[in-house]
Every structure is written in structure tokens, then in C-alpha cells.
Amino acid sequence: MSTFWAGWVIFLICFNLGITFFLFLWAPRAKVPTLPDGTTGHVWANGALREGMARLPGWWIAISFAGFIAGFTYLALYPGFGNFKGALDWTSRGQLAADTAANDAMWNAATVGFAERPVEQLASNSKARAMGEVLYRDNCAACHGRAGQGSQALGAPSLSDDDWLYGGSGEAIVTSIQGGRHGVMPAWREPLGDDGVVDVANYVLSLSGGLHDAARAAAGKEKFATLCAACHGPDGKGNQGVGAPNLTDGIWLYGGDLDSVEHSIASGRSGTMPAWSERLSPTQIHLVAAYVYSLSRDGAPSGGQ
Ligand code: HEC
Ligand code: HEC
Structure with a gap:
């Protein structure tokens, strides 16, 4: 605050x-002329209303005075009086x-x-899982869903199944969270043409036993082997090295109806998982990773608790 404004505030x-x-000093002593009937002589409504005369009650003055003192005490102790x-x-x-x-001291003690x-x-x-869950709800649920179910609209994968784009080991999960991930699926409308896209889409759907046109799928098989197998694998089972999803398991990042699959192939996809190393401490990343790890194991058919 400049000296001028500080002076102005003061x-x-x-x-x-x-x-x-x-x-305070004046009001209790001020002389107000009153008539013998105790009123000031002001009348309204043709004499129906007459202004009386009463002093401020003592308790009101006492409380206001206390507030006045409190104000000065505050200004003496805390910033507020100009630059003082x-x-x-x-x-x-x-x-x-x-x-x-x-807070850090409490956190460090609790997470030793x-x-x-x-x-x-x-x-x-x-206890660690509960702390991880709080971190998850605050930072991850917006994209991956409150229960880790994922969102096809956002291309955020489910974290509660045991199907992983980049791997489900503790270490792979930590790497995903720490540095983020960016899956790059190129657009294929140019090389394939509209018909080619439909053929390959039908072939992709046939891999997971989805509804498809068998003749079109047969026409798409060859193209898949040339253009797609490099990332998705010759049998379409995916590749965690580049985050190419498994196309045979009926679990879809962006949707498994013909339209969505055609869209994925024709226009490409590029799902981005933000990096958290700047926003969460290593311990926090560890905890939220533990919670994510537990999501796909809890209640799994194998009974892992
Ligand atoms: C802005 C949305 C968004 C937020 C917030 C987000 N994620 Fe993600 N996450 C994604 C997307 C999208 C992907 C898929 C990336 C890809 O397609 O390559 C992903 C991928 C992942 C993966 C890899 C999954 C796999 O199958 O290998 C993990 C693990 C993960 N996220 C955990 C988290 C955790 C934990 C948090 C919170 C700290 C979080 N995410 C916050 C969007 C998000
Ligand atoms: C350069 C590697 C690469 C090539 C080549 C590639 N893909 Fe992909 N594909 C990916 C990645 C990575 C993703 C996940 C995108 C994301 O995370 O947003 C993906 C996603 C997809 C999806 C969406 C899957 C889902 O679960 O929703 C389909 C369908 C697909 N690819 C089909 C194909 C077909 C068909 C071809 C060949 C014409 C092909 N891909 C070629 C890397 C590739």
C-alpha cells in the first residue's frame, strides 16, 4: 500500500x-427540549402520533463501548491500521x-x-487404502468415475477391471500416475477410404465376438494385419508398451458399437492421462496407486481381498 493510501485508511x-x-460522550448528555407531557412536541397524522423521548439504555452503550475498545485493541495487535x-x-x-x-507433520507421522x-x-x-481413496476421490474420480468404472466419453479407462492399457503391476500404475500417459491411435480414413474403415471395423468387432458383417470382416482382416498389427498385435490382443488396447476382450475405451469403432479407426484417438508428479508427493502417488491396485482386486472372482 502506498503512503498516500495508508494515510487515507488511517x-x-x-x-x-x-x-x-x-x-458516546455527547448523546447521553445532550439536552433535548421536552414538553411537560414528556414528548418532544413533534406530531404526525393529525396528532395521532407524537414523538416521545427516551435515552439510549445503559446496557446498549456499555456493549457498544466494548465493541469500540475491541476495535482499537484489534488494530493495535493485527494489521489494519494503514501500514502498521x-x-x-x-x-x-x-x-x-x-x-x-x-498439517505436514501430522501427514508425515501418519504415513511413516x-x-x-x-x-x-x-x-x-x-489405513493406507483409506488415505488413497480420499486422494482418488479428490483427483481422479472426475475422469475415472467414483468407483473407478471409467468414462467412455472421456476415454478414461476403467480402473476396477483387470484389463490394463499400460500394465496393472504396482510399478506400472505408479508410472502411469507419475508421468501421465498419452495413447496415440493414428487416423486411418486416408489410407483405408470409407469402405475400408467399415471393413476393418467389422473385423475388429469379430475379434471380440461382437455383432458384425462376416463378409466385410473377411475383407478387413488383411488390412488389419498390414496396418494395425504393429501396435495391436497380430491377434489384436494389444501392446502395453504403446498403450494399444486389447481389441478381443469386449472391453472398450471409447465404445464397442460399430459407430464408435468406425470413429476410432477413421479419426484416430489420443487419450491423455495428466502427469501427477508435480501435484502429488511421491508418498501420495504411492497411496493412490495402492488404492487403484486394490480396486481391480477387491471382489474379483478369484476372491482376492
Ligand atoms: C483428465 C482426466 C483424468 C484424470 C483427472 C485422471 N486420469 Fe487417469 N487416465 C485418463 C485417461 C484419458 C487415461 C488413458 C490414457 C491413454 O489413453 O493412453 C488414463 C489412464 C490411467 C491409468 C492407466 C490405466 C491402464 O489401463 O493402464 C491409470 C493407472 C490412471 N489413469 C490412474 C489415474 C489416477 C490414480 C488419477 C488421479 C491421481 C488419474 N488417473 C486422473 C484420464 C484421467
Ligand atoms: C501406432 C500404434 C497404433 C496403430 C498402428 C493402430 N492403433 Fe489402434 N490404438 C492405438 C492406441 C495407442 C489406442 C488407444 C488410444 C487412446 O488411448 O486414446 C488405439 C485405439 C484403438 C481403438 C479403440 C479401442 C477402444 O477400446 O475403444 C480401435 C478400435 C483401434 N485402435 C483400432 C485400430 C485399427 C483397426 C488399426 C489399423 C487400421 C489401428 N488401431 C492401428 C494404437 C495404434
Whole structure:
């Protein structure tokens, strides 16, 4: 705040409090002429209403005076009086730093040893899982769904099945979260032509036993082997090295109806998972990874708890 504005603030405070203080001293003593009947003589509504005379009650003055003193005490202790910092030297930044330090200390005490334990092991610790779940809800649920069910509209994969684009080991999950992921599926409308896209889409659907036109699928098979197998594998089972999904399991990132599959092939896709290494600490990433790891194992048919 410049000296001018600081002076202006000081002036306004002194002026306002000065007027208030003057009223305290003056009002109880002020002489108001009254008639013998105790009214001031002002009349309204043809004499039906007459203005009475009553002093402010003592308790009201006492409370207001206490507020007045409290205001001055506050200005003496805390910033507010122009550029004067206040006797306590309090700042909102300082308060935030102190609260953050206290919070960090609590967090560190509660998570001692978690960062060193493998994700697979941490996933069976209910306290760690609960902390991971809170982090998940705050940071991940918007895209991956509250229960980890994923969103085809956003191309965010389900994290609660055991089908992984990049791998479901603790380490692979941590890598996905830490650095983010970016799946690149090129657009094939140019080389394939509209008819070619429909052929290959039918072939892709045949891989998972979906509804398809057998003649078209047969026409698409060859093209798949030349153009697609490099990433999705010769049998369409996918490749975790490049995040190319398995096309044979009936689990779809963007939808498994003919339209969606044609769209994936004709226009390409490029799902982006943001990187969290800047926003979450290594321990937090470890915890949320443990929770994600547990999602696909809890309640799985194999009974893993
Ligand atoms: C902005 C949306 C978005 C947010 C927020 C998000 N993700 Fe993702 N995530 C994605 C997308 C999209 C993919 C798929 C990337 C691809 O297609 O290559 C993905 C992929 C993943 C994968 C890899 C899955 C696999 O099958 O290999 C994991 C694990 C994951 N996310 C976990 C998380 C966690 C944990 C958080 C929270 C810390 C999170 N994501 C927040 C969009 C998001
Ligand atoms: C360069 C590697 C690469 C090639 C070549 C490639 N794909 Fe893909 N494909 C991907 C990746 C990576 C994804 C996932 C995209 C994402 O994460 O957003 C994908 C996604 C898809 C999907 C969406 C799957 C779903 O679950 O919704 C279909 C369908 C598909 N590809 C079919 C094909 C076909 C057909 C071809 C050949 C014409 C092909 N791909 C060639 C890498 C490739």
C-alpha cells in the first residue's frame, strides 16, 4: 500500500471512530427540549402520533463501548491500521505456513514407512487404502468415475477391471500416475477410404465376438494385419508398451458399437492421462496407486481381498 493510501485508511479509521466516540460522550448528555407531557412536541397524522423521548439504555452503550475498545485493541495487535503491522506481527501468509507445517507433520507421522513399501503390499493395509481413496476421490474420480468404472466419453479407462492399457503391476500404475500417459491411435480414413474403415471395423468387432458383417470382416482382416498389427498385435490382443488396447476382450475405451469403432479407426484417438508428479508427493502417488491396485482386486472372482 502506498503512503498516500495508508494515510487515507488511517484518516478514515480515525474519523469514523472519532465520530463514534464523540457520540458516546455527547448523546447521553445532550439536552433535548421536552414538553411537560414528556414528548418532544413533534406530531404526525393529525396528532395521532407524537414523538416521545427516551435515552439510549445503559446496557446498549456499555456493549457498544466494548465493541469500540475491541476495535482499537484489534488494530493495535493485527494489521489494519494503514501500514502498521500490528504488535503481534501476524500475517495470513505466516498463518498459512504454520498451518501447513502442522498439517505436514501430522501427514508425515501418519504415513511413516508407506513410501518404501511396495504398492502391492500397501494395498492390503486398510489405513493406507483409506488415505488413497480420499486422494482418488479428490483427483481422479472426475475422469475415472467414483468407483473407478471409467468414462467412455472421456476415454478414461476403467480402473476396477483387470484389463490394463499400460500394465496393472504396482510399478506400472505408479508410472502411469507419475508421468501421465498419452495413447496415440493414428487416423486411418486416408489410407483405408470409407469402405475400408467399415471393413476393418467389422473385423475388429469379430475379434471380440461382437455383432458384425462376416463378409466385410473377411475383407478387413488383411488390412488389419498390414496396418494395425504393429501396435495391436497380430491377434489384436494389444501392446502395453504403446498403450494399444486389447481389441478381443469386449472391453472398450471409447465404445464397442460399430459407430464408435468406425470413429476410432477413421479419426484416430489420443487419450491423455495428466502427469501427477508435480501435484502429488511421491508418498501420495504411492497411496493412490495402492488404492487403484486394490480396486481391480477387491471382489474379483478369484476372491482376492
Ligand atoms: C483428465 C482426466 C483424468 C484424470 C483427472 C485422471 N486420469 Fe487417469 N487416465 C485418463 C485417461 C484419458 C487415461 C488413458 C490414457 C491413454 O489413453 O493412453 C488414463 C489412464 C490411467 C491409468 C492407466 C490405466 C491402464 O489401463 O493402464 C491409470 C493407472 C490412471 N489413469 C490412474 C489415474 C489416477 C490414480 C488419477 C488421479 C491421481 C488419474 N488417473 C486422473 C484420464 C484421467
Ligand atoms: C501406432 C500404434 C497404433 C496403430 C498402428 C493402430 N492403433 Fe489402434 N490404438 C492405438 C492406441 C495407442 C489406442 C488407444 C488410444 C487412446 O488411448 O486414446 C488405439 C485405439 C484403438 C481403438 C479403440 C479401442 C477402444 O477400446 O475403444 C480401435 C478400435 C483401434 N485402435 C483400432 C485400430 C485399427 C483397426 C488399426 C489399423 C487400421 C489401428 N488401431 C492401428 C494404437 C495404434
